[in-house]
Amino acid sequence: MxxxxxxxxxxxxxxxxxxxxxxxxxxxxxxxxxxxxxxxxxxxxxxxxxxxxxxxxxxxxxxxxxxxxxxxxTTPRTAEELLAKLEALSSTAPSAATARQRIAMFRQANDAAGEREFIDRLCATMWDVSGFMQRLKQRFTQWFNRHKGRKGTxxxxxxxxxxxxxxxxxxxxxxxxxxxxxxxxxxxxxxxxxxxxxxxxxxxxxxxxxxxxxxxxxxxxxxxxxxxxxxxxxxxxxxxxxxxxxxxxxxxxxxxxxxxxxxxxxxxxxxxxxxxxxxxxxxxxxxxxxxxxxxxxxxxxxxxxxxxxxxxxxxxxxxxxxxxxxxxxxxxxxxxxxxxxxx
Structure with a gap:
């Protein structure tokens, strides 16, 4: 195990x-x-x-x-802080534009709890060694597989x-x-x-x-x-x-x-x-x-x-x-x- x-x-x-x-x-x-x-x-x-x-x-x-x-x-990221971080990435899922649309939908529906959950989920890999390594390795693998025409880990x-x-x-x-x-x-x-x-x-x-x-x-x-x-x-x-x-x-x-x-x-x-x-x-x-x-x-x-x-x-x-x-x-x-x- x-x-x-x-x-x-x-x-x-x-x-x-x-x-x-x-x-x-x-x-x-x-x-x-x-x-x-x-x-x-x-x-x-x-x-x-x-x-x-x-x-x-x-x-x-x-x-x-x-x-x-x-x-x-102790203070969670705001939507604006998260969006700024996403916009600095060359590629991510969801994109900054998609995240911005989702946040706008939550706000239009007056769903503060849903917005907070969405933001926290996207921030889950921050300030964490495992989250950082996961994002880094996955992103490089995506680029490498596309560059080499291969699949898999x-x-x-x-x-x-x-x-x-x-x-x-x-x-x-x-x-x-x-x-x-x-x-x-x-x-x-x-x-x-x-x-x-x-x-x-x-x-x-x-x-x-x-x-x-x-x-x-x-x-x-x-x-x-x-x-x-x-x-x-x-x-x-x-x-x-x-x-x-x-x-x-x-x-x-x-x-x-x-x-x-x-x-x-x-x-x-x-x-x-x-x-x-x-x-x-x-x-x-x-x-x-x-x-x-x-x-x-x-x-x-x-x-x-x-x-x-x-x-x-x-x-x-x-x-x-x-x-x-x-x-x-x-x-x-x-x-x-x-x-x-x-x-």
């Missing part, structure tokens, strides 16, 4: 999620045109749903997003999500893990060279990407966003990305291949010997905690989420936090991974 998605408790004013979704059969469908179109829809639905994309990485058969999702406001399964602590280094850790994907995959020597990730877009001057990285660094330093300039934030984020120096593709002077990270058996050997890895080295690995861990943060943060959602876990479990395997000064996760931590 499929488990309900773990989301932030209602008491959280804002939540952060790492979301990952793969193409069915791991097909390589994201070329340049597809990535451009995906980014277009990403921006549109980010605005419509009231979320913020802090960073991202679009690869040939999957994508990563780091999202900031505010709690749903293009996604392997429901997306994965990890609830990430927003304060301290956890958010920056997850962001770096996402932006280092092209380096780990060997398709870029430096993430600034990869235009389909948040850091690459920010380095090229994209305003939204730069703002997202400023949020990440401000959260790490626990300062207000407006107290941190964007150039300073980008510089600090780059230092964070390359804490252990840049790894490059190619060969040494003696002809030995350079590696993008540790081999899986080397990492497992270190963990088995109870050795510890520096955080910077951890980020160069494909670590399942970052996609399968459910919640990621300090012990206090993970246990706060665990306590708020206590009914979802066994009464025999004394606390939620589990340390990440093999990491010096560990982060904690809510889901304990018993196999294939790396790779």
């Amino acid at each position: 499929r488990q309900r998605r773990l989301k932030a408790p209602a008491s959280f004013p804002v939540a952060y999620y790492h979301c990952l979704s793969r193409v069915v059969d791991r097909q390589f469908v994201f070329g340049e045109l597809e990535r451009e179109q995906f980014l277009k829809y990403l921006g549109e639905h980010e605005s419509f749903c009231g979320v913020r994309v802090l960073t991202y990485c679009i690869l040939s058969n999957h994508f990563h997003l780091l999202l900031e999702v505010p709690a749903k406001p 293009m996604w392997e399964e429901r997306f994965k999500s990890v609830l990430v602590e927003g304060a301290g280094e956890t958010l920056a850790t997850m962001a770096a893990y996402i932006d280092l994907n092209p380096v780990r995959a060997g398709i870029a020597n430096d993430p600034k060279e990869y235009r389909w990730c948040g850091y690459g877009a920010a380095a090229a001057g994209d305003r939204r990407a730069r703002t997202g990285l400023r949020v990440i660094i401000a959260g790490g330093e626990q300062v207000a966003e407006d107290k941190l300039s964007i150039p300073d934030a980008l510089a600090k984020y780059r230092v964070w990305l390359f804490g252990q120096g840049e790894e490059r593709e190619g060969f040494t002077e003696t002809g030995q291949p350079l590696r993008h990270g540790f081999k899986r058996n080397e990492v497992l050997a270190v963990a088995a010997a109870k050795g510890q890895l520096a955080l910077e080295d951890y980020l160069r690995l494909k670590v399942r905690y970052f996609s399968d861990g459910a919640v990621l943060g300090t012990r206090a943060f993970v246990n706060e989420v665990f306590a708020a959602l206590r009914e979802r876990f066994s009464p025999q479990r004394p606390e939620g936090a589990r340390p990440m395997t093999g990491l010096k000064n560990p982060l904690f996760t809510l889901r304990e991974l018993r196999a294939r931590v790396f790779g």
Whole structure:
């Protein structure tokens, strides 16, 4: 039986999620045109749903997003606010014109309750990680199927999500893990060279990407966003990305291949010997905690989420936090991974 998605408790004013979704059969469908179109829809639905994309990485058969999702406001959207949001979308069902006609009909019939129900139904995907991902993936699938003359789903399964602590280094850790994907995959020597990730877009001057990285660094330093300039934030984020120096593709002077990270058996050997890895080295690995861990943060943060959602876990479990395997000064996760931590 499929488990309900773990989301932030209602008491959280804002939540952060790492979301990952793969193409069915791991097909390589994201070329340049597809990535451009995906980014277009990403921006549109980010605005419509009231979320913020802090960073991202679009690869040939999957994508990563780091999202900031505010709690749903207590004051519901007005009809005018909803219509303005619909008009900003390139295509939607219903269209802004159709929604405007429906609202006019409710008002002509003096049916305030019907109008409110209609508006609330269209707003149901706002301020919600599942609603945002559903809209984004459906819209891209519609475009892709029409463009390729195909039918059916293009996604392997429901997306994965990890609830990430927003304060301290956890958010920056997850962001770096996402932006280092092209380096780990060997398709870029430096993430600034990869235009389909948040850091690459920010380095090229994209305003939204730069703002997202400023949020990440401000959260790490626990300062207000407006107290941190964007150039300073980008510089600090780059230092964070390359804490252990840049790894490059190619060969040494003696002809030995350079590696993008540790081999899986080397990492497992270190963990088995109870050795510890520096955080910077951890980020160069494909670590399942970052996609399968459910919640990621300090012990206090993970246990706060665990306590708020206590009914979802066994009464025999004394606390939620589990340390990440093999990491010096560990982060904690809510889901304990018993196999294939790396790779």
